[in-house]
Amino acid sequence: MNPEQLELTIGWLYPTLMSTYGDRGNVICLQQRAQWRGIKVNVMPLDRDAPTEQFHQVDVIVGGGAQDRQQEIVMRDLRQGKAEAIAQKIEAGTPGVFTCGSPQLLGHYYEPALGQRIEGLGLLDFVSKHPGPDARRCIGNVVFEITASRLAEDLRKMSEDAPLVIGFENHGGRTYLGEVEPLGRVISGYGNNGEDGMEGAFYRNAIATYSHGPLLPKNPSIADWLIQTALAEKYQTPISLKPLNDVLAMQGREAMFKKLGVKVPAVSAQRGPKN
Numbered sequence: 132m133n134p135e136q137l138e139l140t141i142g143w144l145y146p147t148l149m150s151t152y153g154d155r156g157n158v159i160c161l162q163q164r165a166q167w168r169g170i171k172v173n174v175m176p177l178d179r180d181a182p183t184e185q186f187h188q189v190d191v192i193v194g195g196g197a198q199d200r201q202q203e204i205v206m207r208d209l210r211q212g213k214a215e216a217i218a219q220k221i222e223a224g225t226p227g228v229f230t231c232g233s234p235q236l237l238g239h240y241y242e243p244a245l246g247q248r249i250e251g252l253g254l255l256d257f258v259s260k261h262p263g264p265d266a267r268r269c270i271g272n273v274v275f276e277i278t279a280s281r282l283a284e285d286l287r288k289m290s291e292d293a294p295l296v297i298g299f300e301n302h303g304g305r306t307y308l309g310e311v312e313p314l315g316r317v318i319s320g321y322g323n324n325g326e327d328g329m330e331g332a333f334y335r336n337a338i339a340t341y342s343h344g345p346l347l348p349k350n351p352s353i354a355d356w357l358i359q360t361a362l363a364e365k366y367q368t369p370i371s372l373k374p375l376n377d378v379l380a381m382q383g384r385e386a387m388f389k390k391l392g393v394k395v396p397a398v399s400a401q402r403g404p405k406n
């Protein structure tokens with residue numbers, strides 16, 4: 132399809148409540164990378180005043196991190212039918228990237244540092260628990276390898292770059308997976324809980340991760356995977372995006388790999404997506 136005929140609606144979950152950790156960068160990255168290809172983009176903020184119908188209109192969902200208190204307010208609002216809308220979208224294959232506080236809401240529950248357990252959507256089989264206000268937070272740069280099989284395979288087709296993700300994590304909550312597939316294997320940093328070496332979760336086309344960064348500008352192949360998958364699902368036809376010049380992002384990745392002592396083949400750190 133001609134890019135000018137394509138339109139992408141990005142649903143941004145609760146920007147006024149869930150923008151504490153810079154995850155707006157993921158929205159800007161998706162918007163810009165789609166626009167650079169001539170694709171028309173709408174950014175739809177899904178705040179408390181957004182009607183439930185709007186949740187059904189989005190092609191890709193972005194959810195950011197939040198503090199415990201804001202997560203509780205969001206969860207209360209989601210219970211008015213919006214939770215079902217998100218669940219339906221995810222089950223139907225709408226892609227999304229959910230960071231830190233957002234995935235905690237997609238799981239069975241989140242136990243905050245103080246106060247009552249917040250029941251989640253139960254869509255992804257995991258639980259998240261904060262060990263309390265005195266517990267050490269998991270903060271710092273994180274590198275992980277994508278192991279979620281379908282995503283890893285798609286990323287390898289799109290780019291010769293190793294499916295290594297660079298991000299920055301900042302969470303008190305620890306997530307423990309049940310049957311859901313992990314997103315990746317931690318190479319440097321804490322990941323889901325600092326114990327089992329797993330990072331995030333991958334379900335249908337939803338990426339759940341503790342990685343801020345923000346994630347997408349630092350890992351442009353994932354941004355392109357989200358755009359491509361969103362458009363392919365929407366128009367029910369395979370979509371191939373024209374390559375962009377990602378030299379600066381690749382140099383940034385290379386510098387971070389070096390700083391963190393992560394070995395990757397030099398050529399892969401320099402190449403952009405070849406899709």
Ligand code: GLN
Pocket residue numbers: 152195196197198199202230231232233261301302303304305
């Ligand atoms: N409040 C949650 C925690 O501390 C989420 C934090 C975040 O979104 N970065 O685990």
